[in-house]
Amino acid sequence: MRLDIVSIFPDYLAPLSLSLPGKAIESGLVDLRVHDLRRWTHDRHRTVDDTPYGGGAGMVMKPEPWGEALDELVPDAPVPDAPVPDAPVPAQLGRDDELQGNQAPDDRSQDDRALVGAPRLLVMTPSGRPFTQALAGELALERHLVIACGRYEGIDARVVEHARARMRVDEISIGDYVLNGGEAAALVITEAFVRLIPGVIGNPESLAEESHSAGHDGLLEYPVYTKPPSWRGLQVPDILFSGHHGEIARWRREQAVEKTRARRPDLLPAELREIIVGEATSS
Numbered sequence: 001m002r003l004d005i006v007s008i009f010p011d012y013l014a015p016l017s018l019s020l021p022g023k024a025i026e027s028g029l030v031d032l033r034v035h036d037l038r039r040w041t042h043d044r045h046r047t048v049d050d051t052p053y054g055g056g057a058g059m060v061m062k063p064e065p066w067g068e069a070l071d072e073l074v075p076d077a078p079v080p081d082a083p084v085p086d087a088p089v090p091a092q093l094g095r096d097d098e099l100q101g102n103q104a105p106d107d108r109s110q111d112d113r114a115l116v117g118a119p120r121l122l123v124m125t126p127s128g129r130p131f132t133q134a135l136a137g138e139l140a141l142e143r144h145l146v147i148a149c150g151r152y153e154g155i156d157a158r159v160v161e162h163a164r165a166r167m168r169v170d171e172i173s174i175g176d177y178v179l180n181g182g183e184a185a186a187l188v189i190t191e192a193f194v195r196l197i198p199g200v201i202g203n204p205e206s207l208a209e210e211s212h213s214a215g216h217d218g219l220l221e222y223p224v225y226t227k228p229p230s231w232r233g234l235q236v237p238d239i240l241f242s243g244h245h246g247e248i249a250r251w252r253r254e255q256a257v258e259k260t261r262a263r264r265p266d267l268l269p270a271e272l273r274e275i276i277v278g279e280a281t282s283s
């Protein structure tokens, strides 16, 4: 995968050279290129923003630098008409695939598979669609991603409008809170999808039982323990010493369901949602 990230604070993306993303880059699985948006400015002050039309507080990112950046990073290559080689199946898709009826890539139509090879622009914005594990699984399949990190009050809307005419564009948010710019969000989504690229994590099985993974029905993870067996008067649950793998798996599933029910009932599979009949009929 080629990954271009454009920001006015390129140093903010330095942590991507550490840990897992760093290993993915060293191994050549990810070709990361971080760019300073000001490279595509031509005035003495390297201006990237201006006052908003219609008034209002703050500044808006000018369209020209972004337009020139995308022209350079995503030349107008036609969508590949050659058959797309088998796309690597993602280590996992998230639960909201079931909710949204998404198919695993091997069920994609030929057109969809052809698009997998076309560049995809991700614009980080608080008004974007929520980033999910399912989307992370999709992005792990892409060959060329460009991530645009907004700042100030956002990027002139014509940048996305123009880009949509020539590439796939997703406006994405990592959550319902306010950041100062898209760089932190870019770090988060990059960590989430790079680890799903086949070959990045040594043991893909470790992905199967993570929170939000389809292999775990999208449930939250069960509690984990390691040595010592007793720590500050707190014991490891006896079941984990039993050696009964079936019983241990059952206990872990129960723990995951209860944790999900308590913290994220919205993630519970329909068949596990409690129907409290008594209360419903007493009135």
Ligand SMILES: COc1ccc2nc(C(=O)O)sc2c1
Pocket (backbone or CB within 6 Å): 124, 125, 126, 149, 150, 151, 152, 153, 154, 155, 172, 173, 174, 175, 176, 177, 178, 179, 180, 181, 182, 183, 185
């Ligand atoms: C102006 O640029 C911003 C500002 C806030 C923000 N918040 C994001 C989020 O994903 O929550 S992306 C993003 C970009």
